[in-house]
Amino acid sequence: xxxxxxxxxxxxxxxxxxxxxxxxxxxxxxxxxxxxxxxxxxxxxxxxxxxxxxxxxxxxxxxxxxxxxxxxxxxxxxxxxxxxxxxxxxxxxxxxxxxxxxxxxxxxxxxxxxxxxxxxxxxxxxxxxxxxxxxxxxxxxxxxxxxxxxxxxxxxxxxxxxxxxxxxxxxxxxxxxxxxxxxxxxxxxxxxxxxx
Numbered sequence: 001x002x003x004x005x006x007x008x009x010x011x012x013x014x015x016x017x018x019x020x021x022x023x024x025x026x027x028x029x030x031x032x033x034x035x036x037x038x039x040x041x042x043x044x045x046x047x048x049x050x051x052x053x054x055x056x057x058x059x060x061x062x063x064x065x066x067x068x069x070x071x072x073x074x075x076x077x078x079x080x081x082x083x084x085x086x087x088x089x090x091x092x093x094x095x096x097x098x099x100x101x102x103x104x105x106x107x108x109x110x111x112x113x114x115x116x117x118x119x120x121x122x123x124x125x126x127x128x129x130x131x132x133x134x135x136x137x138x139x140x141x142x143x144x145x146x147x148x149x150x151x152x153x154x155x156x157x158x159x160x161x162x163x164x165x166x167x168x169x170x171x172x173x174x175x176x177x178x179x180x181x182x183x184x185x186x187x188x189x190x191x192x193x194x195x196x
Contacts, residue, residue, distance in 0.1 A: 004140050006181075007126055011144035013178045014083055014118050017151035019171035022164065023113060024155050027104055037153065039103060044149045046106055047114035051123065051141055054115075055134075058124035070193040076125035077186025083118045084182055087175030114148060 028036050062072070127137055151158060162170065 007140035017148040043109040046110035050115040073189025080182030084178035
């Protein structure tokens with residue numbers, strides 16, 4: 001159960017739904033209000049399918065690459081650390097400020113905002129790292145995705161309550177938590193390497 005909670009929290013932090021609220025609202029601002037929820041639900045489902053595909057194919061990709069568990073753990077720690085740094089110190093203007101006009105489809109809402117390279121890499125790393133069985137990873141991914149979906153579907157509400165500054169503060173806090181998880185993952189990999 002402890003592993004499941006840890007995986008859910010890690011994936012949820014990487015998906016960063018609170019940090020994505022302003023981006024989602026900005027991309028959907030020109031879409032008629034009655035269409036927004038439909039588009040958002042469609043994009044969430046596309047993202048979930050992409051996550052599922054990567055969850056079941058990720059193991060085979062790593063087997064082909066013949067990567068050791070210690071390497072995966074260290075690489076995972078470094079990747080998560082870089083993601084956390086981006087959350088704490090975001091790039092000016094953001095990555096998605098030049099999104100195409102009109103109704104979004106797949107890009108950028110489903111991929112890369114929900115099922116981005118960071119989330120897909122984390123799934124692959126958690127899978128190879130031996131963090132739970134396949135069903136446990138599937139359950140953890142589904143719970144993290146559901147929490148993300150609930151927050152993004154309620155984006156206008158959260159924006160009214162927290163405002164821009166509150167959302168920024170929450171994203172920084174989530175980034176700090178992800179730093180701790182990434183350092184732990186890195187230390188686990190190094191200690192396994194030293195013992196081996």
